[in-house]
Amino acid sequence: MTEAVGEVAVTTKEGLHARPVMRFVDVASTFGSTISVCNITLGGESLDGKSAMEMMLLEATQNCVIRISAKGDDANEAVAALTSLVESGMENPASSPSGDPPTASAS
Amino acid sequence: METLRGISVSPGVAIGEAVILDAEDYRIPYRSVPSDAVGDELERLSNAFDTAVSEVQAQTQQLRSNLGRDAADVFDWHVGVLEDEQLRKSIEDLIKEKQASAAYATSTVMRNYQRRFMQMKDPLLAERIKDVRDIERRLLRNILGETREDLAHLTKAVILIAHDLTPTQTAQLSGTKVVGVAMDAGAATSHTAILLRSWGHPGVVGLNDVSTRISGGDTIIVDGTNQLVIANPTEETLAEYREKQIAHGRLTEELSELRDLPAVTTDDERVYLMSNIEFPSEAQTGMDRGSDGVGLYRTEFLFLRPESAPDEEEQYEAYSQAIQGVAGHPVTIRTFDLGADKYTQRQNYIEERNPMLGLRSIRYSLQNLDMFKVQLRAILRASVHGQVRLMFPLVSSIMEFRQAQMTVNDALEDLEEEGIKITNPIPIGMMLETPAAAIQVKDFCREVDFISIGTNDLVQYLLAVDRGNERVSQHYTPSHPAVLRCLRDVVRACRRAGVECGICGEMAGQPLYTMFLMGLGLQHLSMAPGNIPEIKKLIRLTSLAKSERVARRVMTFETARQVTNYLRDETRKVLPEDPI
Numbered sequence: 187m188t189e190a191v192g193e194v195a196v197t198t199k200e201g202l203h204a205r206p207v208m209r210f211v212d213v214a215s216t217f218g219s220t221i222s223v224c225n226i227t228l229g230g231e232s233l234d235g236k237s238a239m240e241m242m243l244l245e246a247t248q249n250c251v252i253r254i255s256a257k258g259d260d261a262n263e264a265v266a267a268l269t270s271l272v273e274s275g276m277e278n279p280a281s282s283p284s285g286d287p288p289t290a291s292a293s
Numbered sequence: 294m295e296t297l298r299g300i301s302v303s304p305g306v307a308i309g310e311a312v313i314l315d316a317e318d319y320r321i322p323y324r325s326v327p328s329d330a331v332g333d334e335l336e337r338l339s340n341a342f343d344t345a346v347s348e349v350q351a352q353t354q355q356l357r358s359n360l361g362r363d364a365a366d367v368f369d370w371h372v373g374v375l376e377d378e379q380l381r382k383s384i385e386d387l388i389k390e391k392q393a394s395a396a397y398a399t400s401t402v403m404r405n406y407q408r409r410f411m412q413m414k415d416p417l418l419a420e421r422i423k424d425v426r427d428i429e430r431r432l433l434r435n436i437l438g439e440t441r442e443d444l445a446h447l448t449k450a451v452i453l454i455a456h457d458l459t460p461t462q463t464a465q466l467s468g469t470k471v472v473g474v475a476m477d478a479g480a481a482t483s484h485t486a487i488l489l490r491s492w493g494h495p496g497v498v499g500l501n502d503v504s505t506r507i508s509g510g511d512t513i514i515v516d517g518t519n520q521l522v523i524a525n526p527t528e529e530t531l532a533e534y535r536e537k538q539i540a541h542g543r544l545t546e547e548l549s550e551l552r553d554l555p556a557v558t559t560d561d562e563r564v565y566l567m568s569n570i571e572f573p574s575e576a577q578t579g580m581d582r583g584s585d586g587v588g589l590y591r592t593e594f595l596f597l598r599p600e601s602a603p604d605e606e607e608q609y610e611a612y613s614q615a616i617q618g619v620a621g622h623p624v625t626i627r628t629f630d631l632g633a634d635k636y637t638q639r640q641n642y643i644e645e646r647n648p649m650l651g652l653r654s655i656r657y658s659l660q661n662l663d664m665f666k667v668q669l670r671a672i673l674r675a676s677v678h679g680q681v682r683l684m685f686p687l688v689s690s691i692m693e694f695r696q697a698q699m700t701v702n703d704a705l706e707d708l709e710e711e712g713i714k715i716t717n718p719i720p721i722g723m724m725l726e727t728p729a730a731a732i733q734v735k736d737f738c739r740e741v742d743f744i745s746i747g748t749n750d751l752v753q754y755l756l757a758v759d760r761g762n763e764r765v766s767q768h769y770t771p772s773h774p775a776v777l778r779c780l781r782d783v784v785r786a787c788r789r790a791g792v793e794c795g796i797c798g799e800m801a802g803q804p805l806y807t808m809f810l811m812g813l814g815l816q817h818l819s820m821a822p823g824n825i826p827e828i829k830k831l832i833r834l835t836s837l838a839k840s841e842r843v844a845r846r847v848m849t850f851e852t853a854r855q856v857t858n859y860l861r862d863e864t865r866k867v868l869p870e871d872p873i
Contacts, residue, residue, distance in 0.1 A: 200417070201415070201418070203366075203417065203418070204366040204367045204369065204370040204421075205366040205369070205370075207370060207373070208366070208369050208370055208373045211373055228414075234379045236377075236378070236379065237377045237378075237379040237380065238370060238373030238374045238376070238377045239374045239377050239379070239380050239406060239425075240377075240379065242370070242410075242418065242421055243406075243409050243410065243413070245413050245414065245415055245418055247415050247418070
């Protein structure tokens with residue numbers, strides 16, 4: 187059993203809102219390890235990284251630093267994937283549907 | 294048979310089967326289940342989750358194209374929560390450990406989460422509490438086996454029973470098979486009531502507990518004329534009401550014959566009967582009922598739809614349709630009366646301690662100038678299609694009126710720069726609905742082109758009575774002598790200043806007050822299109838001289854009850870066979 191920990195700052199402007207939360211949970215759920223996430227900036231409790239409900243309660247707004255911990259055989263890979271996902275502004279991984287830029291309407 | 298008494302919002306008789314709209318809050322009592330039933334409860338829970346997931350997925354699929362990405366993302370999160378194993382496990386644990394019912398366990402766990410959302414600091418994230426409630430309700434509905442009644446797909450005539458309807462829900466009633474409405478909350482002048490009236494079917498509100506007393510499938514009579522709701526009537530009562538339904542139809546037919554006749558008193562005083570409308574198509578409806586144009590177009594109803602806020606083109610289309618609907622007659626467009634009980638999609642709901650005294654109407658528009666300007670541009674552009682007048686709601690100071698007027702000038706200049714020239718100057722007026730404006734009416738007369746008295750708000754502000762609070766709404770009456778004296782002074786000041794003064798509150802559509810209002814000297818009465826035939830009938834049967842005597846006599850009374858009794862007697866003399 188491996189344990190891994192990583193810390194990362196949330197850079198996206200809207201923080202971990204509906205879509206980023208779902209992306210995080212989707213990626214986290216591909217790993218067998220248990221994953222817990224804690225918002226260090228707010229000093230909050232550890233929350234389940236695979237739970238859509240709990241990850242919304244993480245209240246990870248812009249500039250918050252979050253700690254991602256994993257326990258299990260693929261713990262290292264999980265932490266690496268999730269920290270890079272958050273670092274990249276949640277637009278990773280490539281498998282996710284590409285977001286269209288909001289279309290500006292001229293009026 | 295059970296008879297309940299409430300407040301009528303529109304007359305007539307409707308008979309049908311009851312459909313109960315979901316109560317806002319399920320209150321789930323703790324219920325333990327025998328240990329051998331735990332398995333059943335777990336299965337029930339699992340089915341509820343599965344159904345909920347497919348419901349949300351179907352809904353999202355359907356809405357994705359209309360709602361845009363952000364809204365669809367939120368529904369994706371709903372699916373995420375419904376598939377959240379940790380969440381499901383904590384509900385299952387509660388069922389297993391406490392032998393709780395599936396409904397109780399679900400409610401308990403979901404409410405714990407709601408409490409945690411309430412403690413969040415980020416307002417946008419904390420907003421998600423509404424979604425958690427939504428998910429809770431969906432699960433409970435599935436567990437309790439109450440399928441959501443989808444009003445658009447009804448196959449037979451029904452009576453809708455609800456605790457309360459939002460204006461949005463009410464606006465969606467047209468085009469359904471709902472033929473009558475009965476609800477717990479509400480007063481005769483709430484916006485929901487106004488919408489129910491324009492919808493045209495019988496409705497009784499303020500019934501307190503009708504939604505818990507009546508069960509789905511009961512036979513219900515809504516008697517909008519006598520403010521009654523009758524559940525499970527006897528054969529005899531039912532037959533009696535079927536008769537009444539036919540009689541009401543005959544009266545409506547008789548009144549429609551007045552359509553093409555002018556509203557003129559027996560001594561040749563011409564009164565202009567205008568329509569209050571919420572939707573552009575109603576301009577035409579009003580003309581069909583025999584109106585002289587639109588006296589109040591409540592434009593904020595453009596916001597009452599589930600999608601997005603209306604853009605300039607959509608507004609231009611709506612205003613143009615209303616203007617063309619009256620074929621050359623005047624249309625008075627009131628700028629958005631948002632805030633208080635009417636919210637926009639764009640505006641995040643901010644709890645106000647006193648929304649009726651809060652950021653609403655013209656105040657809201659002046660704090661959201663971009664939105665306001667878009668509306669003014671659309672109105673000005675549409676104004677080339679007919680006789681358009683512009684009116685600002687809830688003006689309470691001269692500066693406010695001037696600021697709004699300046700915004701109109703800005704919009705005019707912008708349009709001109711773009712090569713769109715509005716040649717006809719558009720008359721600009723105000724709704725007089727605050728005591729401040731009434732007291733300062735002389736000063737306003739120097740600034741405005743016309744005044745329209747909005748009695749719904751004026752009465753509630755003068756009497757300090759919340760018209761939507763059923764516990765005090767009995768104190769809300771236009772018959773209060775203070776209201777009548779205020780109206781007299783306003784009309785008098787306008788006449789001296791040579792400013793046209795009309796009235797567009799609910800009071801204008803009540804036959805009880807018609808003679809009094811005419812007697813004060815009001816010649817422009819604006820009301821729901823449905824009220825026009827009866828008011829016209831009354832005007833054509835009475836004289837201005839008589840009305841002036843009535844108005845003078847009314848001014849001598851000290852209590853609302855005396856006023857109402859006197860006016861009822863006088864009106865009955867003119868319309869003996871109509872229910873006043």
